[in-house]
Amino acid sequence: MNTADLGLPVDVPSTALFTDHYELTMLQAALRGGTADRHSVFEVFTRRLPEGRRYGVVAGTGRVLDAVENFRFDAGVLDFLRERDVVDEPTLQWLADYRFSGDIWGYPEGEVYFPGSPVLRVEGSFAECVLLETVILSILNHDSAIAAAASRMSSAAGDRPLIEMGARRTHELAAVAASRAAYVGGFATTSDLAAGFRYGIPTVGTSAHAFTLIHDTERDAFRAQVDSLGKGTTLLVDTYDVQEAVKMAVEIAGPELGAVRIDSGDLLLVAHRVRQQLDELGATNTKIVVTSDLDEYAIASLAASPVDAYGVGTQLVTGSGHPTCSMVYKLVARAESADPKAPLVPVAKKSAGGKTSVGGRKWAARRPDADGVAEAEVVGTGAVPEELADRQLLVELVKGGEVVAREPLDAVRERHIAARDRLPLSATQLSRGEPVIPTEYV
Structure with a gap:
């Protein structure tokens, strides 16, 4: 072994x-x-x-x-x-x-x-x-708590996929176990490469705010990402002004842009505005991904919004308030x-x-x-x-x-x-x- x-x-x-x-x-x-x-x-x-x-x-x-x-x-x-x-x-x-x-x-x-x-x-x-008492309990108590939280989030999300992205919010080994448990509970993908390597869970990820900030302009950042990862990539649009960023994203990638990610603000309101703007720009197939300290209640509150996927971190890997069973x-x-x-x-x-x-x-x-x-x-x-x-x-x-x-x-x-x-x-x-x-x- x-x-x-x-x-x-x-x-x-x-x-x-x-x-x-x-x-x-x-x-x-x-x-x-x-x-x-x-x-x-x-x-x-x-x-x-x-x-x-x-x-x-x-x-x-x-x-x-x-x-x-x-x-x-x-x-x-x-x-x-x-x-x-x-x-x-x-x-x-x-x-x-x-x-x-x-x-x-x-x-x-x-x-x-x-x-x-x-x-x-x-x-x-x-x-x-x-x-065997302690090792069995330490595994089951942790993993079952994460899976229960994931299940509630999955139920609230309905058919919209969930991305596990809590590795930076917990111990590095616990993060791998949490990714596995989240997948059991209904999450579709993880950002944690160790979890992907050990358990075959699909991994996803594109860029953070730091990538935008290291460039002289947001346009430069978007251009570099699209040139490298293709038009199907996901662009993070809330580093500065969301409306300007969405416009710029579609100008650079065209209507084939894969998705935009929103990581702050009133997600319900911003998602509606972004969807309307994307549609007006002809990017009707571009998806909207939201992150920002989501839990099952926040996900449920976004059920009527034009959100296509959710990224969840802290609340998931801490069992959404119940880190043990x-x-x-x-x-x-x-x-x-x-x-x-x-x-x-x-x-x-x-x-x-x-x-x-x-x-x-x-x-x-x-x-x-x-x-x-x-x-x-x-x-x-x-x-x-x-x-x-x-x-x-x-x-x-x-x-x-x-x-x-x-x-x-x-x-x-x-x-x-x-x-x-x-x-x-x-x-x-x-x-x-x-x-x-x-x-x-x-």
Whole structure:
């Protein structure tokens, strides 16, 4: 596995240190106490959606599979743990041979989820499963938050394409993951070349204000860009006077000008004026792209405007106000002993304060109404009702430590659009509300 595929610096040999100190101290104590080999079932879920959100989006599953596959304690990592005296020598020897050999089931990437949905189930020995908690949560919490924001923006944009352009507003590695998650959520392209290289996402971009400012005149800048990139390029027209810039753009490129971009001002008003001016100049096929701190609400407010595409940065890569999904990774069942034949018993946290969980290995299904629209998320621990047998959501991702469910990112993107379309229409409302369907435990 090439670490570049994970969005890692080339000098990071594995994902094993993308974890918390206490995962390893728990491991040491479990090895010494005799519970390390007990068969265990961990589940990832969220107790609630971010305030006002109607549904969540599962994203990052593909990156989780890469991270699990690359979770190795090589010599450099072991030396670091030894020098810091994180764990004792027997534990280091155990870690040296670590390979996840269990099973992972989960909602297919791109699927929607709701409070209590078991979006990922990790099963194996306690020792091998407990180590994966932090890396799994860090990926799913980040990517699912971005994908949920992207989905809302995509829904608000309708058929108009969205460009992800938030790399300069977040950590350089997070930017790559954000581009991927945005694509899952419905964005069409990204400005981030690393995301294009690693995940095959289409990339776009032309010029910034600096390009105009480095030239003696705006006309010189437009001429240089058109001469270099062709008449189908996108010219940025709000460095100085928008009206003059649009006139000049059409004079230089002709009616074949690809697009103009507006990055400031009252976008609704300016877009209408620019469209009228372009049409009067004969550039009826020239598109209008708008940027400038857009979010789903701003995009929705431009629905009646003559805008052809949106570029979104800051609000997207920060989850549009909700940068995490508050997913947790909880032990829900464990064997009575280390005997491979020992039965599983449900376990769950029962303390006060709203952090309780439901024990037992779970299945999940989405019950539709007579029209095929989702009406409930059904979660259970016993037998699956016959009428829900073909509605189950979890799929096998890893079997016996081997990844069995890699898929193209385009398939994930298409799945999300289809899953969103099967939700009640109110799922796309931007007004605050409860989850669009309830979660029922049986």
